[in-house]
Amino acid sequence: MIIKPAKRTENVREYYFSAKLKEISRMNASNSANGLEPVINLGIGAPDGMPPAPAIEALVEAAVKPGNHAYQSYVGIPQLREAFAKWYDRYYGVALDPVSEIQPLAGSKEGILLISMAFLDKGDKVLVPDPGYPTYTSASLLAEAEVIKYDLVESKGWIPDFDALEKMDLSGVKLMWTNYPNMPTGASATESLYASLVDFGRRHGIMICNDNPYSFILNDNPLSILSVPGAKECCLELNSLSKAHNMSGWRIGMVASSGDVISEILKVKSQMDSGMFKPLQLAAVQALSQGPEWYRTLNDEYRRRKVLAGKIFDLLGLSYDASSSGMFLWGKITSSSPCVSAGDDKEASPAEVLSDHILYNAGVFITPGFIFGKNGENYLRISLCASSEVLERAAGKIKSIIK
Numbered sequence: 001m002i003i004k005p006a007k008r009t010e011n012v013r014e015y016y017f018s019a020k021l022k023e024i025s026r027m028n029a030s031n032s033a034n035g036l037e038p039v040i041n042l043g044i045g046a047p048d049g050m051p052p053a054p055a056i057e058a059l060v061e062a063a064v065k066p067g068n069h070a071y072q073s074y075v076g077i078p079q080l081r082e083a084f085a086k087w088y089d090r091y092y093g094v095a096l097d098p099v100s101e102i103q104p105l106a107g108s109k110e111g112i113l114l115i116s117m118a119f120l121d122k123g124d125k126v127l128v129p130d131p132g133y134p135t136y137t138s139a140s141l142l143a144e145a146e147v148i149k150y151d152l153v154e155s156k157g158w159i160p161d162f163d164a165l166e167k168m169d170l171s172g173v174k175l176m177w178t179n180y181p182n183m184p185t186g187a188s189a190t191e192s193l194y195a196s197l198v199d200f201g202r203r204h205g206i207m208i209c210n211d212n213p214y215s216f217i218l219n220d221n222p223l224s225i226l227s228v229p230g231a232k233e234c235c236l237e238l239n240s241l242s243k244a245h246n247m248s249g250w251r252i253g254m255v256a257s258s259g260d261v262i263s264e265i266l267k268v269k270s271q272m273d274s275g276m277f278k279p280l281q282l283a284a285v286q287a288l289s290q291g292p293e294w295y296r297t298l299n300d301e302y303r304r305r306k307v308l309a310g311k312i313f314d315l316l317g318l319s320y321d322a323s324s325s326g327m328f329l330w331g332k333i334t335s336s337s338p339c340v341s342a343g344d345d346k347e348a349s350p351a352e353v354l355s356d357h358i359l360y361n362a363g364v365f366i367t368p369g370f371i372f373g374k375n376g377e378n379y380l381r382i383s384l385c386a387s388s389e390v391l392e393r394a395a396g397k398i399k400s401i402i403k
Contacts, residue, residue: 008144012142015135027359031363039359039363040365040394040397042309042364042365042386042391042394043365043367043383044385045327045328045385046249047247047327047385048246048385051245051247051250051283051287052286052287052290052294054290055287057286058283058285059280062279062283063279068282069277074269075103075104075266076104076276077281077282080281080285081102081104084096085097086288091216092215094224100259100263101258103256103262104252104254104281104284105254106251106252108213108253108255110251111238111265112136112139112209112211114268115175115209115255116140116145118264118265118267118268119174119264120143121143121145122143123144123145123172125146125147125171125172126140126177127150127165127173127175127177127206128147128148129177129178130150130375131185131375131376131379132152132373133177133372134372136177148168150164150176152182152185154185154332158182158186160178160196162196170204170206173204176207178209178225180215180223181214181215181217181218181219181324181326182326183214184330184381186321186325186330188219189223189225191228194223197210197235198228198234201235207234207235207261208225209235210225211238212237213238213243214243216243216244216295216298218299218325218326218327224237226256235257237255238253239256240252240254241284241287241288245287245288245290245294247287250283252276252280252281252284302327305384305391306322306329308392309382309391312382312394312398313382315398315399315402316337316354316380316398316402317337318337319331319332319334328381328383331380331381333354349370349378350378351376351378351379351380354380362400366382
């Protein structure tokens with residue numbers, strides 16, 4: 001390399017799934033050359049179902065119109081912002097001004113970095129959950145902020161311990177990331193949890209950044225932190241069509257908050273893209289108009305899959321919460337779990353050892369919990385984004401290697 005990379009990248013590694021998927025791709029190439037089956041991937045939460053038919057129809061119809069292929073507004077078309085506002089009012093009971101309080105995004109993952117760049121200076125502090133989505137940490141580090149981990153533990157239902165938070169040195173903390181229904185644990189939000197977070201943020205002058213893409217998955221009571229009175233004073237919320245509408249590859253999300261927060265995010269976003277493809281926005285309008293029957297059908301399938309994922313954990317001797325929400329099942333390694341001591345890497349966590357053992361011997365990839373933080377080192381995560389047939393086949397392959 002002719003130049004030295006920026007210092008801000010020194011503490012950021014390639015995203016775990018990026019590296020692991022390359023390894024799985026190499027394994028699949030070798031398997032194909034030797035007449036073997038490809039690896040069954042139960043790792044990433046990329047829905048395998050189809051989006052709502054009206055969304056696809058709107059995309060196709062709009063894509064053939066010549067006037068729809070130009071640059072678009074940085075703030076999105078009015079129809080999309082209005083559709084997001086109606087969606088929030090219908091399902092969360094939250095009133096949002098579609099003009100000033102909503103910013104469409106290229107997926108909510110983009111929003112994590114935009115928010116970090118908009119509000120963090122070098123040396124600022126950020127509260128990040130452990131376990132939690134790795135991008136909260138990497139985006140904070142790219143903004144040259146200091147990451148302060150706060151514990152989520154099973155004994156407390158995977159929700160923040162506010163007594164412990166109050167005892168921490170909170171000087172210099174500007175943002176706190178939260179995510180419910182929680183990824184990776186599946187813990188659900190409650191009205192009291194959100195009320196406590198709003199109170200904590202207001203008293204300490206901390207912006208609560210709630211990442212909310214799983215609220216419709218295996219969850220009969222979708223909640224938004226913005227429903228708490230006064231939440232817009234100290235909170236923003238990310239949401240997405242990726243999970244609840246089977247549209248992960250479309251990259252359509254949003255952030256909602258008070259107008260002054262949204263305008264700061266737009267300052268950064270408007271430097272980074274030139275608006276979302278209009279046919280995508282028109283398709284999103286149709287997706288957001290889906291009624292409760294869409295979510296009921298979606299969740300009927302996820303419930304069937306969760307039972308099968310639970311059977312895989314039963315084979316492995318892992319304990320899990322069968323009532324969890326979201327599109328993953330989170331299982332804890334126990335003393336009865338087989339293969340825990342497999343491998344020679346003394347530095348690897350139990351979850352990594354067991355995950356690699358299953359991958360290399362059964363040809364099934366299950367995400368090790370260590371990638372979400374130290375509190376995930378004894379856990380595995382199964383994605384429910386695989387058909388029942390695939391989950392059953394994975395169970396059979398794993399059963400064959402258990403001694």
